[in-house]
Amino acid sequence: MADPLMIFDILLALSIVALATASLSVRDQFTMIVLFIIFGLLSALAWVRLSAPDVALAEAAIGTGVTGALLLKTLHHLRFVSGSRNRQPMTGVAPLPPVPLGVTLANAAFCGLITLGLAAGFLGAPAAGPGFDMLVAEAMPTSGVAHPVTGVLLNFRAYDTLMEVVVLLAAVVAVWQIERGLSEAPAPVMGVVWQGFARLALPAIVVVGTYLLWGGAEAPGGAFQGGAVLAAMGLLLLLTRAYVPQPGHRGIARWAFVLGTGVFALVALLVAGGGRVAFEYPLEHAKTLILLIEGMVTISIAVTLAALFHGREPVALTTGGRHDT
Amino acid sequence: MTPDLIYGLTGIAVFGIGLVGALCALDRLRRVLALKLCSVGAGFLLVVGAWRAPPGVPDPVPHALVITGIVVMVSATAVALALIRRLQTLEAEDER
Numbered sequence: 001m002a003d004p005l006m007i008f009d010i011l012l013a014l015s016i017v018a019l020a021t022a023s024l025s026v027r028d029q030f031t032m033i034v035l036f037i038i039f040g041l042l043s044a045l046a047w048v049r050l051s052a053p054d055v056a057l058a059e060a061a062i063g064t065g066v067t068g069a070l071l072l073k074t075l076h077h078l079r080f081v082s083g084s085r086n087r088q089p090m091t092g093v094a095p096l097p098p099v100p101l102g103v104t105l106a107n108a109a110f111c112g113l114i115t116l117g118l119a120a121g122f123l124g125a126p127a128a129g130p131g132f133d134m135l136v137a138e139a140m141p142t143s144g145v146a147h148p149v150t151g152v153l154l155n156f157r158a159y160d161t162l163m164e165v166v167v168l169l170a171a172v173v174a175v176w177q178i179e180r181g182l183s184e185a186p187a188p189v190m191g192v193v194w195q196g197f198a199r200l201a202l203p204a205i206v207v208v209g210t211y212l213l214w215g216g217a218e219a220p221g222g223a224f225q226g227g228a229v230l231a232a233m234g235l236l237l238l239l240t241r242a243y244v245p246q247p248g249h250r251g252i253a254r255w256a257f258v259l260g261t262g263v264f265a266l267v268a269l270l271v272a273g274g275g276r277v278a279f280e281y282p283l284e285h286a287k288t289l290i291l292l293i294e295g296m297v298t299i300s301i302a303v304t305l306a307a308l309f310h311g312r313e314p315v316a317l318t319t320g321g322r323h324d325t
Numbered sequence: 326m327t328p329d330l331i332y333g334l335t336g337i338a339v340f341g342i343g344l345v346g347a348l349c350a351l352d353r354l355r356r357v358l359a360l361k362l363c364s365v366g367a368g369f370l371l372v373v374g375a376w377r378a379p380p381g382v383p384d385p386v387p388h389a390l391v392i393t394g395i396v397v398m399v400s401a402t403a404v405a406l407a408l409i410r411r412l413q414t415l416e417a418e419d420e421r
Contacts, residue, residue: 009328013335020339020362024346029354036358043339043365046332050376051383055368055391063395067361067402074354074406081410081417099351107348115341122333122370131375131384148385149392157389164393171400178407182414224396301396308403311410 009049016042033071040064053220054149057212061228066305069235073309076188144286146218153222154290158279162268165261165297168304172257176313190240198240205233213298217287223294227301234306245314253307260300264293329373336369353412357405364398 016039023035040063047056136148136156143151153161209229216222237243245253267289268278276282281289339362346359368391375387 006326006328006331009331010326013331016335017338017342020342024342024350024355024359024362029352032355032358036361039362040365043369046335046369047372049328050332050372052372052375052388052391055372055388055395058392058395059365059368062399063361063365067399070399070403070406071354071358074410077410078354078413081413099349104349108345111341111344111348114344115337118337118340119334122337132386133377133382133384136385137382148382149388152385152389153392157386160389160393164396167397167400171403174404175407178404178411182411222392224392305399308400311407 009046012042012046012049016046029075030072033068033075036071037064037068040068054222054225057220057225058228061225061232062305066228066231066235066309069309073311080186142283142286144281144283144290145216147216147220147222149220150216150222150290150294154293155279155281155286158264158268161297162261162264165264165300168301169257169261172304172307175308175311179312181315182312195240198236198242202233202236205229205236209233209298209302213294216294217291223297224301227298228305230298230302231305231309234302235309238306238310245310247314250314253303256299256303257307258300260293260297263296267293327378329376332369333373336366336373338366339363339369340366342366353409354406357402357409360405361398361402364394368394 019035019039019042023032023039026032026035041060044056044060044064047053047059136152139156140146140148140151143155145151145154209226209232211226212221212229213223213226214221216226234243238245271281271289272278274282343359343362343364343366346362347356350356350359371387371391371394375384377383
């Protein structure tokens, strides 16, 4: 009963639930986002406890880091828009009629019922039976990599991963369309310390990101985690204004967006052309092909996530706001 | 009490909190964040399902599914936030 790890688990679980509640109930939106970021990092810690380091890395880097940056950027934009034009205190909502308390309570009660039902289902479920463990363990020698999660992502369930890269591509296309001609909030002024930090952190980020990609073959890590860390580099460059996207760079950016999807699909087609099923890599080239795909996908993920953060497609600056291309 | 029980219940609680938030919050940013909480809660359950008692090795397939889910969620969040930015800008221009 006095197992220190169990006490740690319970404390961690309680803090996660408390942070989730707090981030939704706190009034100030900035506090809400910061609480959410802490929530995400603690969830990642919980996943490490459940021996899922790959998922924890992905959640910390993408689910929390990149999402947090996106939320903060949006908040900055909303404050700029409503602050300078509306002369209203920033609320983030158009003046809507307040929802009657009864409706809110009924909603909450139904959500509570659903949650209770889920909990009953979870507690009543049979103990973890045989999953895909044995199948994956048997097939691992033919996958070309040593780490099971990478094997599943890039070999056994490669269609899923291909579609995932396509979803990212679709997201960046959608964001560029939605934000077309949207006037941009002026970038926040960053101090001198920030510049120094960027100078120190950038080389380290490149090394860590590449290591995560390379190490993904044998240990936790891989294309998505590495790509997200490299995307952090893009965020730093954008925030410090060390790199300002130019309209002329759109072509390169577009190529970078489709690079991962393109190479991935091409490899599948070539493999299929050799009389095999798509993604049934020939064993002697499996490691090379997986690494090639992972490398290209990493570049695409890094550029796409940074572009999602930047949001607006870089266009020639005009004064009209909505009239540029 | 094993970690899978503790974190499984955590995941369900987080999902429920997110569900309430997504239905009851008026603020758009908060609603997106609530949906993100729901996705984390679902991730918890998948990771718990993959967990095996210590000498055992966890099932890699649900792990890969959760990683895919996280990336899809960040794409969806980015599009939702872009829509919010656009909507807010248009509303501000209308009121001017």
